[in-house]
Amino acid sequence: MPLTDTEIIHMLGGVTSVARMLEIKPPSVHAWLQDGIPETRLRELAAQIEIKSGGRFTRRERWPEKFAFYWPELAAPVQPTQQPTPKGAAHV
Numbered sequence: 001m002p003l004t005d006t007e008i009i010h011m012l013g014g015v016t017s018v019a020r021m022l023e024i025k026p027p028s029v030h031a032w033l034q035d036g037i038p039e040t041r042l043r044e045l046a047a048q049i050e051i052k053s054g055g056r057f058t059r060r061e062r063w064p065e066k067f068a069f070y071w072p073e074l075a076a077p078v079q080p081t082q083q084p085t086p087k088g089a090a091h092v
Helices: 004-011 015-021 026-035 038-054
Strands: none
Touching: 004 026, 004 038, 015 026, 015 038
16 A cells, blocks of 8 residues: 555654755645645655655656656666686686
């Protein structure tokens, strides 16, 4: 079950805490308890929500079509790095 906007705000430490994170005034965040968190602000908070929700919220699930657009560094497949071969070691 998805988190409600009220649950998100409380999970992130409450109205004042969220306002500080976003560098806005608390009354703006307080209004979201009734009106919902605007999509652009939700994206700004998304990483923190993902960390603090314990898997209940993920950016990939919330924005499946736009995940790679918003977070390309997370969407790219991870390429294994090659360790340099020590001098004198045989190449395999």
